[in-house]
Amino acid sequence: xxxxxxxxxxxxxxxxxxxxxxxxxxxxxxxxxxxxxxxxxxxxxxxxxxxxxxxxxxxxxxxxxxxxxxxxxxxxxxxxxxxxxxxxxxxxxxxxxxxxxxxxxxxxxxxxxxxxxxxxxxxxxxxxxxxxxxxxxxxxxxxxxxxxxxxxxxxxxxxxxxxxxxxxxxxxxxxxxxxxxxxxxxxxxxxxxxxxxxxxxxxxxxxxxxxxxxxxxxxxxxx
Numbered sequence: 426x427x428x429x430x431x432x433x434x435x436x437x438x439x440x441x442x443x444x445x446x447x448x449x450x451x452x453x454x455x456x457x458x459x460x461x462x463x464x465x466x467x468x469x470x471x472x473x474x475x476x477x478x479x480x481x482x483x484x485x486x487x488x489x490x491x492x493x494x495x496x497x498x499x500x501x502x503x504x505x506x507x508x509x510x511x512x513x514x515x516x517x518x519x520x521x522x523x524x525x526x527x528x529x530x531x532x533x534x535x536x537x538x539x540x541x542x543x544x545x546x547x548x549x550x551x552x553x554x555x556x557x558x559x560x561x562x563x564x565x566x567x568x569x570x571x572x573x574x575x576x577x578x579x580x581x582x583x584x585x586x587x588x589x590x591x592x593x594x595x596x597x598x599x600x601x602x603x604x605x606x607x608x609x610x611x612x613x614x615x616x617x618x619x620x621x622x623x624x625x626x627x628x629x630x631x632x633x634x635x636x637x638x639x640x641x642x643x644x645x646x647x648x
Contacts (some may be wrong), residue, residue: 455637461502494518498528545601555596562592577607
């Protein structure tokens with residue numbers, strides 16, 4: 426929220442409403458809110474643009490979110506904030522020097538990601554199927570179904586399904602497949618971008634500390 430506009434507060438409010446609708450109880454919201462005049466202990470504002478800054482404080486209070494970072498992140502201004510729904514999980518929240526005009530926030534939280542293990546699923550290897558026997562079984566199944574036309578739709582379906590899977594299990598090799606517990610929204614392209622970002626960050630921090638960013642670079646006085 427670098428420009429501190431009223432529309433950004435409205436978008437934040439809508440996002441929090443969506444989170445509530447999805448019954449997400451543990452929430453962490455962090456970023457540059459550019460609201461330096463809020464007293465987060467009292468939820469009051471003492472400075473210019475009071476209405477916009479007060480709305481941010483009211484939104485967070487309404488959603489039971491606590492601001493836990495206390496150190497100024499740009500000169501004497503507390504601009505970068507960390508909001509949590511359960512402040513008892515916070516171990517610490519401190520600054521470290523950044524490569525921009527803002528410090529970097531490091532917040533230690535006593536929590537862990539819950540990964541739901543997906544059950545294994547049966548995968549048929551159709552290229553190795555015995556189609557001659559399968560076709561024979563299906564012809565016999567056709568006769569069975571024709572003799573059951575006076576039964577209910579559900580009973581006919583159950584007969585068809587059970588016989589179909591019986592011949593599939595008997596005549597098509599199968600194997601158990603377990604899905605990987607990876608992050609579904611991180612595709613190959615995003616992973617490469619994250620690796621590139623980390624590489625550029627290391628180069629920038631080395632340059633800031635006076636180290637060469639390229640091992641092939643040498644001091645001009647070296648032979």
